[in-house]
Amino acid sequence: MTLESLWEEHHGHIRSFVLSKINQTADAEDIVQNIFMKAHEGIGQLKDDEKAKAWLFQIARNSIIDHYRKSNRTVMLTEHEELPEEELKEDYTMKAAEGMLSVMKKLPDKYRVAVELTELKGLSQKELSERLNLSYSGAKSRVQRGREIVKAMMKSCCEIEADRYGNIVNYEVVLDKPVLKNNPNASMIIFTCFPNSI
Numbered sequence: 001m002t003l004e005s006l007w008e009e010h011h012g013h014i015r016s017f018v019l020s021k022i023n024q025t026a027d028a029e030d031i032v033q034n035i036f037m038k039a040h041e042g043i044g045q046l047k048d049d050e051k052a053k054a055w056l057f058q059i060a061r062n063s064i065i066d067h068y069r070k071s072n073r074t075v076m077l078t079e080h081e082e083l084p085e086e087e088l089k090e091d092y093t094m095k096a097a098e099g100m101l102s103v104m105k106k107l108p109d110k111y112r113v114a115v116e117l118t119e120l121k122g123l124s125q126k127e128l129s130e131r132l133n134l135s136y137s138g139a140k141s142r143v144q145r146g147r148e149i150v151k152a153m154m155k156s157c158c159e160i161e162a163d164r165y166g167n168i169v170n171y172e173v174v175l176d177k178p179v180l181k182n183n184p185n186a187s188m189i190i191f192t193c194f195p196n197s198i
Helices: 003-021 025-045 049-071 092-105 109-120 125-131 136-157
Strands: 158-162 168-173 179-183 186-190
Touching: 003 025, 003 049, 025 049, 049 092, 092 109, 092 136, 092 158, 092 168, 109 125, 109 136, 125 136, 136 158
Parallel strands: none
Antiparallel strands: 158 168, 179 186
């Protein structure tokens, strides 16, 4: 499949989807262009032409999430009125992102701030160290520890499966109260962190 055929067949659907999630038309148009640029760069990874639409929607979802991270705004990631039914079944990336954002809110403050500033607001670890008046190694350590806690909490309550390209192909919440063990302040802390429980 060529980029031209992807554009002709799927541009309208992708554009409608992005416009339904992004309030500003100019931003949405930029995102659509970026989606097809990413598709052009990764088209060699697409082995099955029948999965092209799902693959493009996956790129679109990731691009929308990136847009909101950069602008530090939240988006309701569960609203997909304009997606065809088959696309709803494959919306694991947004569900995982929503769960991760919920988990991050429950981090101890020093880790939450470090992870939010670097992962959501785009600060480098050097900028973080200056902002929080920490040594560079201290800031780096705090971000790494925050990421580890988020990962541990997600693993404690969710089953996440990714393909060889890193795309999430299955996401399921198996416990609605993730567990954080080995916390220095307590032997075990339980967080309620998913949308159906906050």
